[in-house]
Amino acid sequence: MAVPSLALSDGVRIPQLLFGVAGLSAAETGRAVRIALDTGYRGIDTAPGTEAAVGAVLAAAEVPREDLFVSVHVPAQGYDTARRAADQALTALGLERADLCLLDGTKGAFTDTWRVLSRLRADGRVRAAGVAGFGVAELRRLIDATGSVPTVNQVELHPWLQQLPLRDFHAEHGILTAASSPAANSALLADETVTALAAKYGKTPSQIVLRWHLQTGTVAVAASVTTTRTREHFGIFDFELADDDLAVVAELDNGTRV
Numbered sequence: 001m002a003v004p005s006l007a008l009s010d011g012v013r014i015p016q017l018l019f020g021v022a023g024l025s026a027a028e029t030g031r032a033v034r035i036a037l038d039t040g041y042r043g044i045d046t047a048p049g050t051e052a053a054v055g056a057v058l059a060a061a062e063v064p065r066e067d068l069f070v071s072v073h074v075p076a077q078g079y080d081t082a083r084r085a086a087d088q089a090l091t092a093l094g095l096e097r098a099d100l101c102l103l104d105g106t107k108g109a110f111t112d113t114w115r116v117l118s119r120l121r122a123d124g125r126v127r128a129a130g131v132a133g134f135g136v137a138e139l140r141r142l143i144d145a146t147g148s149v150p151t152v153n154q155v156e157l158h159p160w161l162q163q164l165p166l167r168d169f170h171a172e173h174g175i176l177t178a179a180s181s182p183a184a185n186s187a188l189l190a191d192e193t194v195t196a197l198a199a200k201y202g203k204t205p206s207q208i209v210l211r212w213h214l215q216t217g218t219v220a221v222a223a224s225v226t227t228t229r230t231r232e233h234f235g236i237f238d239f240e241l242a243d244d245d246l247a248v249v250a251e252l253d254n255g256t257r258v
């Protein structure tokens with residue numbers, strides 16, 4: 001089953017379901033990514049420190065490079081340090097270029113880090129540049145300071161935290177929304193509305209939540225070290241939530257962060 005994809009503002013296509021590895025050890029990353037590829041995932045969202053383990057699995061896998069979408073994260077920091085971090089990440093990954101590079105976080109010198117990403121894109125080492133963890137104020141600062149608009153903003157987003165003002169800003173500026181913690185780090189799976197919808201559709205709570213992401217036009221970064229769950233998360237392409245059920249999920253927005 002092919003994962004649907006969306007076009008970024010610069011034309012690069014991104015799968016709507018990515019597999020994330022943040023917080024995993026190298027051994028866990030290698031195993032989890034192998035299982036994800038076997039399951040059918042083609043988009044891998046790496047995290048700092050996981051690139052070599054991801055790269056080793058991709059090098060051994062019989063999946064054509066053009067079918068893969070691989071993102072790297074560079075934490076916000078000064079130009080030279082960010083440049084070194086990005087070089088290390090891309091070298092460890094072992095690909096000629098990454099599909100997306102995300103400037104991650106706003107606590108460091110993020111406009112300097114953005115200049116590194118712009119340079120990498122100009123040099124052809126990454127196909128697209130985006131950010132992670134930015135709010136409207138920081139996006140405005142970045143755009144005002146650099147004159148460029150990120151293609152993606154990856155933020156915590158799920159039915160309890162729908163980020164509507166941020167998504168309106170994204171829509172105005174052609175920024176695609178990617179959802180980290182798409183199931184509120186599993187807390188949402190016990191939500192009564194979600195479990196009722198799971199019973200109604202004969203699906204699991206995870207599948208209801210990930211399907212909601214698909215239908216609301218976000219890219220969901222699903223993550224699991226459990227083989228059965230990795231497969232379960234992929235089982236979202238054979239059903240559709242009705243409009244009234246999407247409206248029911250819209251009512252769950254209560255600002256809860258994980």
Ligand SMILES: NC(=O)c1ccc[n+]([C@@H]2O[C@H](COP(=O)([O-])OP(=O)(O)OC[C@H]3O[C@@H](n4cnc5c(N)ncnc54)[C@H](OP(=O)(O)O)[C@@H]3O)[C@@H](O)[C@H]2O)c1
Binds near residue numbers: 046104132185189226
């Ligand atoms: N840029 C950032 O700052 C940032 C921040 C957070 C996340 N992210 C990205 O987003 C990805 C996903 O974040 P997330 O892990 O919070 O995603 P999530 O999909 O909301 O939650 C996944 C977690 O829920 C658990 N889980 C899944 N199904 C379950 C079930 N049926 N019962 C109990 N537990 C279940 C998984 O445990 P098991 O692994 O044990 O199956 C996993 O720990 C990360 O890997 C990362 O790539 C980025």
